[in-house]
Amino acid sequence: MNNFELKDFDYKVSKRHAAERKIKFKNVSFLNFTNRFKNFLQKRLEKKLEKATNDAMNSKFNKFEMETTIDGKTIADRIMKSRTEKVAKIEEKLIILGRGKIEKRNYINTRAIKLKEEMMKYVRKTGRDIYSIPEEIKENMLNGTEKKEINDTKRVIDEETIKLQDNLKNIETNVNEEEITAVINQSLNNISLENDINVAETKQSVDKVFDEKEMEDSNYSLSDESAISPIKNIKPMEFPAFSPVSVIEKKLSEVDLNSDVFGNSPKIDSIPVTSEENNVEIESEEIEREMPIIAEERKINYYEKTKDDIKKYDSLMDELKDTKINDIETAERIRNELEKTENEIIENKNNLSEEEALMLEKEFEENKQEEIKEETSENISFDYSEATARDIDKAISVTKSPKDLKAMMERVRLLQEEEKRTQERAEQAEKQKKAKEQEFEETARKLQAYGDDLEQKCTINAEKEKQTLEEAKEWDQAINSMLQAMNSSSNIKDNNIKKK
Amino acid sequence: MENQEVEKKMMSIVTEDGSVEEVEVILAFEFKDTKKEYVIYTKNERDENDNITVYVSHVDRSSGEPNLLGIEDEEEWNRVKDVLRELSKPE
Numbered sequence: 394m395n396n397f398e399l400k401d402f403d404y405k406v407s408k409r410h411a412a413e414r415k416i417k418f419k420n421v422s423f424l425n426f427t428n429r430f431k432n433f434l435q436k437r438l439e440k441k442l443e444k445a446t447n448d449a450m451n452s453k454f455n456k457f458e459m460e461t462t463i464d465g466k467t468i469a470d471r472i473m474k475s476r477t478e479k480v481a482k483i484e485e486k487l488i489i490l491g492r493g494k495i496e497k498r499n500y501i502n503t504r505a506i507k508l509k510e511e512m513m514k515y516v517r518k519t520g521r522d523i524y525s526i527p528e529e530i531k532e533n534m535l536n537g538t539e540k541k542e543i544n545d546t547k548r549v550i551d552e553e554t555i556k557l558q559d560n561l562k563n564i565e566t567n568v569n570e571e572e573i574t575a576v577i578n579q580s581l582n583n584i585s586l587e588n589d590i591n592v593a594e595t596k597q598s599v600d601k602v603f604d605e606k607e608m609e610d611s612n613y614s615l616s617d618e619s620a621i622s623p624i625k626n627i628k629p630m631e632f633p634a635f636s637p638v639s640v641i642e643k644k645l646s647e648v649d650l651n652s653d654v655f656g657n658s659p660k661i662d663s664i665p666v667t668s669e670e671n672n673v674e675i676e677s678e679e680i681e682r683e684m685p686i687i688a689e690e691r692k693i694n695y696y697e698k699t700k701d702d703i704k705k706y707d708s709l710m711d712e713l714k715d716t717k718i719n720d721i722e723t724a725e726r727i728r729n730e731l732e733k734t735e736n737e738i739i740e741n742k743n744n745l746s747e748e749e750a751l752m753l754e755k756e757f758e759e760n761k762q763e764e765i766k767e768e769t770s771e772n773i774s775f776d777y778s779e780a781t782a783r784d785i786d787k788a789i790s791v792t793k794s795p796k797d798l799k800a801m802m803e804r805v806r807l808l809q810e811e812e813k814r815t816q817e818r819a820e821q822a823e824k825q826k827k828a829k830e831q832e833f834e835e836t837a838r839k840l841q842a843y844g845d846d847l848e849q850k851c852t853i854n855a856e857k858e859k860q861t862l863e864e865a866k867e868w869d870q871a872i873n874s875m876l877q878a879m880n881s882s883s884n885i886k887d888n889n890i891k892k893k
Numbered sequence: 894m895e896n897q898e899v900e901k902k903m904m905s906i907v908t909e910d911g912s913v914e915e916v917e918v919i920l921a922f923e924f925k926d927t928k929k930e931y932v933i934y935t936k937n938e939r940d941e942n943d944n945i946t947v948y949v950s951h952v953d954r955s956s957g958e959p960n961l962l963g964i965e966d967e968e969e970w971n972r973v974k975d976v977l978r979e980l981s982k983p984e
């Protein structure tokens with residue numbers, strides 16, 4: 394059944410818009426569930442670890458990064474540290490997934506520093522202005538790192554075992570050391586037997602096939618409050634906490650003072666007892682009969698003494714732990730601030746173009762040099778931007794170190810170049826301006842000419858119009874006079890007719 | 894020596910009435926054919942037989958933020974149950 398794939402769910406907040414479905418699982422099935430996901434996460438982390446390790450191993454630096462220091466560390470150092478930190482973070486997650494916990498506090502920083510130092514040790518010039526780890530060394534390191542990890546883990550386990558043994562040895566008692574070991578071993582055996590029984594039972598339940606009937610599902614309704622049972626803490630994956638002190642305490646607390654473990658006196662074949670009556674050797678059985686009270690006292694003394702020693706050990710560990718925690722927290726805070734600064738520098742560097750970055754770096758270098766110069770040259774402040782050659786000479790004569798001189802000369806050279814560039818730009822701008830002006834003038838002239846032409850045309854048209862009007866008037870007048878004449882002649886004709 | 898706890902994936906669920914629940918995400922998976930994503934989480938509820946209740950929701954990311962929706966379709970729900978059965982078997 395491969396129609397699905399697991400996903401890493403990485404959202405912290407989600408909104409629920411509809412009722413979810415719920416389903417019940419037996420504890421064992423649930424554990425299988427979680428183990429499956431754990432394995433999936435492990436594989437993903439392993440892939441990420443491989444990639445992060447390769448990124449760190451394939452780091453490339455230029456001369457500037459290798460030589461420029463900020464607060465005592467080179468830029469290359471800081472870049473490599475940020476990469477090894479990514480590696481260490483993934484390693485820590487893997488360890489937590491695998492072992493259930495991480496023993497060392499501040500694992501990431503310690504591991505990152507160690508890895509960084511290991512890698513920077515092998516960084517050398519591999520090309521023109523390229524510094525990196527050579528290929529043949531990379532392979533060796535990768536193989537060596539793996540083995541070293543395994544050895545480290547083994548070493549940690551061995552160290553813990555040795556510590557436990559030392560602790561056992563260091564406990565002072567009134568009883569023989571061998572007897573203590575024998576007693577503890579016996580109680581250990583008793584407890585391990587119980588565990589074996591539990592494991593057998595668990596194995597049986599795991600082998601049982603998951604039965605459909607055992608899986609219930611129901612539609613969950615928000616209004617059905619009775620369906621919600623009290624929340625209990627679940628620890629599907631529990632790994633026994635390993636601590637020599639806790640082991641000893643646990644073992645001792647489980648020892649029954651009334652049991653035969655402590656009840657039996659040491660097997661002593663005979664003890665020479667001097668008495669006033671006679672020098673007689675008393676057999677062991679007689680000793681047991683005669684000294685039950687002493688045996689009881691011995692039991693109690695042993696237990697109490699051990700408990701006291703354990704308490705002292707615990708309190709000492711607590712004190713050391715507190716001191717260490719304070720130191721580590723301070724160091725962590727400082728480290729975080731440094732990283733922020735470093736990350737800002739790297740981010741800014743990545744966002745700039747090459748030229749800008751180079752300029753900025755040089756500026757930074759210059760600023761740094763100026764600061765150094767100020768410290769060494771008795772508060773002389775000098776504004777290079779408006780310096781003349783004479784002023785620069787004067788300043789140079791005041792400085793004390795060749796480094797300052799070099800920096801200043803470099804600065805002067807840069808300023809001069811900048812000036813040249815600025816001048817060129819100004820000239821170019823001037824030329825463009827002139828060209829634009831000419832163009833403007835020409836356009837203005839053309840417009841003027843066009844305007845004049847239009848005006849002329851308008852005048853001519855106006856005159857023509859005027860002329861036409863006058864002619865029309867004249868025609869008008871002529872027609873009127875003709876009409877008048879015709880009227881008057883017709884009137885006369887009419888009058889003549891009437892008269893007749 | 895201090896021991897760091899096992900890393901648990903916690904999620905805050907904001908319900909429709911605005912209340913917030915903290916749940917532990919057990920796993921998430923996606924069907925290859927439909928590309929539908931589901932998340933399985935628990936509120937650590939156990940019954941008298943020590944059986945644990947897990948919740949299943951469909952994850953909708955169309956609006957950018959993840960929204961949890963119920964599974965309405967019975968066929969879809971049966972498919973999801975098949976996956977859960979498969980995952981609950983030992984590897």
